[in-house]
């Protein structure tokens with residue numbers, strides 16, 4: 001069954017907007033876990049616009065005996081202030097999975113995958129180090145990328161298909177081509193011995209068609225839409241709704 005990993009970045013956005021401690025990121029994660037999600041995801045960024053290093057530490061403790069913890073980030077981003085760098089944070093907290101994403105600070109969100117012909121050799125030792133810390137390593141990749149097989153060559157365990165273009169096409173009602181591109185990317189990944197994750201802008205409407213077309217997907221990480229929908233329907237009920245969408249797609 002495809003695992004739902006809830007990204008709680010947006011809880012931290014709301015918390016940081018007032019400079020206090022509420023809403024509590026750990027309490028939100030606890031609620032998602034109690035509702036049945038199989039993982040918690042965070043994307044601590046050097047500018048600490050939302051998830052901070054102490055959030056990562058607290059969530060690592062919460063998830064240690066419950067569900068998978070997935071930390072996303074750019075492994076090339078240098079330490080800044082209390083942000084120790086992705087590798088240091090992972091060495092300290094030992095998450096089940098590290099998802100490497102080539103984001104810069106100037107981006108409002110993730111909007112592209114790796115160019116492994118440019119960055120593959122630089123990533124190799126970092127992937128080795130993360131695996132030494134016991135992490136499964138996933139690389140954020142564009143659907144249709146020519147570099148999928150390279151991800152396996154440099155030691156990654158999984159790819160995460162960037163589903164932003166699919167979600168955008170779905171919202172336009174013209175998504176067959178993007179979905180086929182994602183499905184072909186998943187097929188190539190599996191043929192190269194990689195497992196397949198997926199994420200970005202997935203929601204309760206576009207998730208079902210996506211999963212039906214990609215039976216290989218091991219994990220979807222979903223945050224922005226889920227937290228937004230939870231403002232209307234409640235967090236536990238929204239997580240339960242996503243689990244129903246996943247179960248229906250896999251039945």
Ligand SMILES: CC(=O)[C@@H](O)[C@H](O)COP(=O)(O)O
Nearest residue numbers: 009043072101109110199200
């Ligand atoms: C890699 C990915 O698609 C998500 O983790 C996205 O980066 C979320 O980051 P924000 O919550 O900062 O938009």
Ligand SMILES: NCC(=O)COP(=O)(O)O
Nearest residue numbers: 199200201221222223224
């Ligand atoms: N890897 C994708 C993720 O963690 C959440 O992305 P989004 O649902 O916030 O767009």
